[in-house]
Amino acid sequence: MAPRKEQQIFRATLELLAAKGYEGLTVEGVAERSRVNKTTIYRWWPSKAALLAAALVEADLLAMEQPDTGSLRGDLEALVRGIVALLTRPPAADVAVAALGAAVHHRELAEAVRRFFADRFVREEAVFERARRRGELSATADPMLIVDLLAGAVWLRTVFRGLPPDDDFAARAVSAVLDGSATARARTGGPAAG
């Protein structure tokens, strides 16, 4: 399928999900909205779950630039700012929050969300590989844990607390996971040698 047409279908899928929820999402509705024949859509994606999984992973609407600022700190701050934007700025915010919220209730959607996060992580690993080569990451550091702490904090702050992160949120959150919040006397081991 032509990339432009595919993106049209993905955008229609995600907009319909945000507007009507997972129950209200139908391949017929996507066909109408994207002006693509229903049988064409079914030929590529056998179910609405498959279509939504593809849209979550591949839609330009939810794409995030992979940062390469020259430092781990800079890359992680850019990553956090990207997640804040994704969860707070329309139209992507409505889609991202609706998809993730709905995943809680629908087992087949949960699988799509797992693929979404797994796919993101594969891309984010480049940030940590470069950081290791530059000697910025301690030997015991756990990249997926770092990503989950940061992305989870943005989700909790924006969606559950309803508090939009302020301008220095990214810098403070990244400093918390890179520099730690304990005093020297309360630390275990301390930073590994660079």
Added chain:
Amino acid sequence: MAPRKEQQIFRATLELLAAKGYEGLTVEGVAERSRVNKTTIYRWWPSKAALLAAALVEADLLAMEQPDTGSLRGDLEALVRGIVALLTRPPAADVAVAALGAAVHHRELAEAVRRFFADRFVREEAVFERARRRGELSATADPMLIVDLLAGAVWLRTVFRGLPPDDDFAARAVSAVLDGSATARARTGGPAAG
């Protein structure tokens, strides 16, 4: 109202939410399930949103023990283990995940979830006050940020990734936010003096 009766109502409210979603939750349904008169319920809580907000904050079902282990590290690890249990062990897990997931779609429920997190944080602050008195927390540490990093990571890992945290998850997550993951050369400032 007698505390036992109140807890009966709260439990019925949360179970009904988990079973039928926010749309399916009605004061009539709660009255039936808890065997308390509908007008009695309305006398104390004027709407299902008010009832649910009270249940989220006050129900024994979602209560978490406030740890006091003698160290910040021990308290935060206990806190993380409590959140993991809340989000993964039935029956509380179904309720907690359903309530938080539904909050994404319903504005009046979002307010209840905000009160739930605000109320938790008021209780969690005792952990950080004791840590400051013991000289365990750096001067720049931000307690709400630490809580959001940890609780957010548990949510992301369990609900979105569908990966149940393993036994040492709490210790690793707490170490990440207390000790940091950067090497000495990649740190800003370093730990404040104890």
